[in-house]
Amino acid sequence: MKLDNRGLLIVISGPSGVGKGTVRKALFERKGHDLVYSVSMTTRQPRAGEVEGKDYYFVSKEEFEERIKEGKFLEYTKFVGNYYGTPLDRVEEQLDLGKEVVLEIEVEGAKQVRKKMKDAIFIFIAPPTMADLKARLTSRGTESEEIIKERYQKACREIGLAYLYNYIVVNDTVENAADKIIAIIRSEHARTIRSISGYKKLLEEANNEHD
Amino acid sequence: MKLDNRGLLIVISGPSGVGKGTVRKALFERKGHDLVYSVSMTTRQPRAGEVEGKDYYFVSKEEFEERIKEGKFLEYTKFVGNYYGTPLDRVEEQLDLGKEVVLEIEVEGAKQVRKKMKDAIFIFIAPPTMADLKARLTSRGTESEEIIKERYQKACREIGLAYLYNYIVVNDTVENAADKIIAIIRSEHARTIRSISGYKKLLEEANNEHD
Numbered sequence: 001m002k003l004d005n006r007g008l009l010i011v012i013s014g015p016s017g018v019g020k021g022t023v024r025k026a027l028f029e030r031k032g033h034d035l036v037y038s039v040s041m042t043t044r045q046p047r048a049g050e051v052e053g054k055d056y057y058f059v060s061k062e063e064f065e066e067r068i069k070e071g072k073f074l075e076y077t078k079f080v081g082n083y084y085g086t087p088l089d090r091v092e093e094q095l096d097l098g099k100e101v102v103l104e105i106e107v108e109g110a111k112q113v114r115k116k117m118k119d120a121i122f123i124f125i126a127p128p129t130m131a132d133l134k135a136r137l138t139s140r141g142t143e144s145e146e147i148i149k150e151r152y153q154k155a156c157r158e159i160g161l162a163y164l165y166n167y168i169v170v171n172d173t174v175e176n177a178a179d180k181i182i183a184i185i186r187s188e189h190a191r192t193i194r195s196i197s198g199y200k201k202l203l204e205e206a207n208n209e210h211d
Numbered sequence: 212m213k214l215d216n217r218g219l220l221i222v223i224s225g226p227s228g229v230g231k232g233t234v235r236k237a238l239f240e241r242k243g244h245d246l247v248y249s250v251s252m253t254t255r256q257p258r259a260g261e262v263e264g265k266d267y268y269f270v271s272k273e274e275f276e277e278r279i280k281e282g283k284f285l286e287y288t289k290f291v292g293n294y295y296g297t298p299l300d301r302v303e304e305q306l307d308l309g310k311e312v313v314l315e316i317e318v319e320g321a322k323q324v325r326k327k328m329k330d331a332i333f334i335f336i337a338p339p340t341m342a343d344l345k346a347r348l349t350s351r352g353t354e355s356e357e358i359i360k361e362r363y364q365k366a367c368r369e370i371g372l373a374y375l376y377n378y379i380v381v382n383d384t385v386e387n388a389a390d391k392i393i394a395i396i397r398s399e400h401a402r403t404i405r406s407i408s409g410y411k412k413l414l415e416e417a418n419n420e421h422d
Contacts, residue, residue, distance in 0.1 A: 001339060001381040001383040001387065003379060003381065124403070126410065126413060127413070129413065129416070130413060130416040130417055155417075156417040156418070157417075159413060159414060159417035160414060160417060160418070162403065162407070162410060162414075163403060163407055165403055166402065166403060167398070167401040167402055167403060167406075168214060168401060168403050168406045168407070168410055169401050170214065179397075180397055180398070180401055182394075183393075183394040183395075183397035183398045183401075184394075184397075184398040184401060186390075186391060186394035186395075186398075187378070187391070187394045187395045187397070187398035187399070188398070190378040190379060190380050190391055190394075190395060191377065191378055192335070192373065192374060192376050192377060192378060192379050195378075195379045196373070196374055196379070199337065199373060199379055202337060202338070202340065202341060202370060203370060203371060203373075205340070205341040206341055206366075206367040206368075206370035206371060207367070207371070
C-alpha cells in the first residue's frame with residue numbers, strides 16, 4: 001500500500017562508461033513496478049527502424065529552439081550539430097499518472113534537471129574501482145586510444161560530482177545495482193515527506209476519535 | 212557492495228496495537244541482512260526460561276538508576292514499578308560491527324531516541340485504516356472493553372506523531388511491511404551522506420588521474 005499517488009522522477013547518471021544503460025535495462029526487466037523510460041526529443045534524422053514517440057520525438061531545429069526558449073525541456077544538450085532533450089510536459093504527465101519516470105542521462109544533464117525538479121531522486125552509478133572503469137572503456141574495442149583516454153579523463157572529473165546526488169550505487173554487478181535502485185524507489189515512496197498527504201485520511205479519522 | 216561499514220539504527224515504532232512486534236519478527240526472518248535486535252535492560256525479575264543477555268539484561272533498581280544518571284540509556288521507561296531501557300553502549304558496539312540494530316519501541320521511547328541519535332532511521336508503522344486498528348485491538352480478546360477503549364484513544368493520539376518519523380510504512384500485510392523496511396535499509400546505505408566516506412578511495416584515484 002503506497003500513501004502517495006504521484007510517481008517519482010528517477011535520474012540515473014554517472015561517469016562515461018560506468019554502465020548506466022545496462023543498469024537501466026536491468027531495472028526495466030524487474031516486475032511489479034510502474035517504470036517508464038522518458039523518450040527524448042531530437043533534431044537528428046530518424047534512423048532506419050526508429051519509431052516516432054518510442055525511440056525519439058523527432059522535431060525540426062526551429063521547433064526545438066522554440067521549446068528551449070519556452071523552458072519546455074527538463075534538460076537538453078547539443079551533440080555533433082543536433083539537439084537532444086527531455087520534454088518536461090511528457091515527464092509531468094507520466095508522474096501525475098503515478099508512473100516512475102526514469103531518465104538515464106549524462107552528469108551535465110543531471111545538473112540541469114536538479115535546477116528544475118527539486119523533488120527528483122538523483123542516483124549516481126559508480127564503478128567499483130577506477131581500474132574497473134578503465135577496463136570497461138577499453139573493452140568496447142571500438143574507439144581509438146586517444147578517445148579512450150579522453151573519455152577516461154572526463155569520467156575522472158565526473159566521479160568528483162557524486163556528492164551532488166542523493167544516492168551512490170556501485171555497479172559491482174548489474175543485478176545488484178538494479179536491486180538497489182528498486183529498493184530506493186520503494187523506500188522513497190515511504191518517506192514521510194511524500195506519504196504524509198496520503199496519511200491525512202487516517203489522521204482525520206484519529207482526530208475525530210479523540211476530540 | 213556497500214560503501215559504508217557502519218550499521219544503521221532502525222527504530223520501529225507506531226501506535227499501540229498496529230502490529231510492530233509481528234512486523235519485526237517477519238523482518239528478522241529475511242535472509243542476507245545483518246540485523247540484530249537490541250536487548251533491553253530491566254529491573255523486573257526474570258521469568259521462567261528467560262535468558263540473561265538474550266531476553267533481557269537483568270539489573271537491580273540501583274544499577275538502573277545509576278545508569279540513567281550517567282546517560283547510558285538510549286531510551287527508558289517505567290512500567291508497573293519496573294524500569295525498561297535500551298543500553299546505549301551495546302547499541303554503539305553493534306553499529307560499529309556493521310550490524311543493523313533494530314529497536315521496536317513505543318512512540319514515547321522513539322521521542323527519546325530522536326534526541327540522542329540524530330542518525331537513526333525512524334519508521335512509523337501505520338494501520339491501513341483506523342477501523343483496522345480497532346479490530347486488531349479488539350481481536351486479542353484478552354482485555355476488558357475499558358482497556359481496549361483506552362488503548363484505542365492512545366493509538367489515536369500516537370497516529371498524529373507520524374510526521375516526526377523518516378518513513379511511514381503501512382502494515383497492510385506483515386510481508387509487505389517487512390519488505391518495505393528491508394528496502395529502506397538497503398536504500399539508506401546507498402544515501403550519499405552515508406556512502407561518501409567509502410567513496411573517497413575512488414575519488415582519490417580519480418583525482419590522481421586528472422591532476
